[in-house]
Amino acid sequence: MKKHNFYAGPSILPEFTIKNTAEAVTNFAGTGLSVMEVSHRSKEFVAVMDEAQALFKELLNIPEGYEVLFLGGGASTQFCMVPFNLMKKKAAYLNTGSWAAKAQKEGKHFGEVVEVASSKDANYNYIPKDYKVPADADYFHITTNNTIYGTEIKEDLEVGVPLVADMSSDIFSRPIDVSKYALIYGGAQKNLAPAGVTFVIVKKDLLGKVDRDIPTMLDYRTHIDKGSMFNTPPVLPVYAALQTLIWLKEQGGVEGMHKKNIEKAGLLYDEIDRNKLFKGTVASKEDRSLMNVCFVMNEEYAELEKEFFEFASERGMIGIKGHRSVGGFRASTYNALPLESVKALVETMQEFEKKH
């Protein structure tokens, strides 16, 4: 039976990435060795790192003055690296979910944190819009896509202070204007690569302005100076990331992806809105994520939740259980998810409706 991979992350990767990585695990770049056992200083891997950085910049149209890094440690390590490097005295955070809150919590180790707005009291079911960012904040931190709650900030904000964005779960899903950001980071394990590599896009002239003593590995300048090779980078995840970037370019880049993502998420949201059994969890349609489609049973059908989960699982739907803090279902529709998987889920929802 065809499996439909709706995992929230780590999540579906392009077949192109999987096929090429499987080959490289056996024989990397014609070396006769596995990509898992070649030196990161070998000319073959240096070429991979260089091409991945170049293609990353090309696909996001990253302007001069920014650097792209591939690091270890996950987005969660960025939660402290950002204030380590950028917070002089005060930073502003937008609290749109539990990962946003975790990032904000780390800020407090380094100085004053201003929570400009929060949707926590409504279980994060919307993106706050009516807030003011203090003009003296060293940066404003946002989480563009909130995987657990299915909300997304879909435009590039203008806030008058350096903008820092965790884009772990929507990078490469739509065009962004990188010049509007001071720093963008994310775990790669949604739209880019297997878990184990973290991307950072950083505007170089913002660094070196804090008095704080920064441990070497937590200082972005260390990694910029060494081209992400200060220590051994996660070789295989970087190789896989390169494959996804090549695939992405072939698919029409971020513009092409954006169109497909609008179509996929739209199809699923339309069915949720139409089908009497289900309802979406996000308060307003404009805040709905294109990456994580969260829905629950309508009140009068609440007792069918478990049955629908089993019904869908039998039809090859994987990873559709909602996060425990929201409940119900979550279908993640990342870049690599084919339209046919969304169609299969929609048909499953329709079949289930007919049954009831």
Next chain:
Amino acid sequence: MKKHNFYAGPSILPEFTIKNTAEAVTNFAGTGLSVMEVSHRSKEFVAVMDEAQALFKELLNIPEGYEVLFLGGGASTQFCMVPFNLMKKKAAYLNTGSWAAKAQKEGKHFGEVVEVASSKDANYNYIPKDYKVPADADYFHITTNNTIYGTEIKEDLEVGVPLVADMSSDIFSRPIDVSKYALIYGGAQKNLAPAGVTFVIVKKDLLGKVDRDIPTMLDYRTHIDKGSMFNTPPVLPVYAALQTLIWLKEQGGVEGMHKKNIEKAGLLYDEIDRNKLFKGTVASKEDRSLMNVCFVMNEEYAELEKEFFEFASERGMIGIKGHRSVGGFRASTYNALPLESVKALVETMQEFEKKH
């Protein structure tokens, strides 16, 4: 032509690990999905993590009271995590190479660092023995194997203060008495897994004793509490690590490995000592590493260095160029390197000798 992989790291992995990982990249644990695209919360991956931790403990005979963690960020991140978590006021370091020096440098961000001894003035060609560790040091940090210089501390030291060891390049190469250590860490990319996962063995009751404010991701307790699942772990590298651990057990565990490593390194050192063209770089035989065999041309044959490199490369020897700070050659003889590769290199050295 058969390739012989002497890379210093990332380095050769068992064929068993490569074969099983290649399969899992295509179809992981019968899920029909790639190991690169399954949730770290899936029951299949949770089983991998649990088994890897259990087998890690079993193979090193780790006593009660210790935890095994699989983290991101590399050993270089441990250079600051160790003092973050363990240094109250003062720590002692043994400077046996450039990585040891990097670890020591990070300590200075957190308090007083005492360098108890250093072999830097002899280009790190020996392991200092005659030193005294201050009784009031919060810990004593050593780098057991110095990849660049080919020296190794091959016994478990007793120093009267908590012992912290970077075992990136010799973990699982010989039996160790973990009870002698407070903390052992290392990048996995030599004897365990592809780059991207870092192991930590930590004695739990030593934690929580510093007043310092520790960022969440840099606090070992975070990862102990969540079983290395606070954030998304590097899934594929952990899967590959498990394969190596299974293989290691089948090979007779660390005792079995130790015997083979003694045989392999012994064969190569004997040839270096016998062959008139070459000489070892380590000052005394007792300090010679079982993992990285460093040698140069004898003075009177110095001009043959490039020719030998090409001669060996043509015979399938990969990664034998010495680090630029030592020059000459380095043949890394990690666990997964078969005896036949050592024999092939020895034969190459003998053939080259006959030519000259």
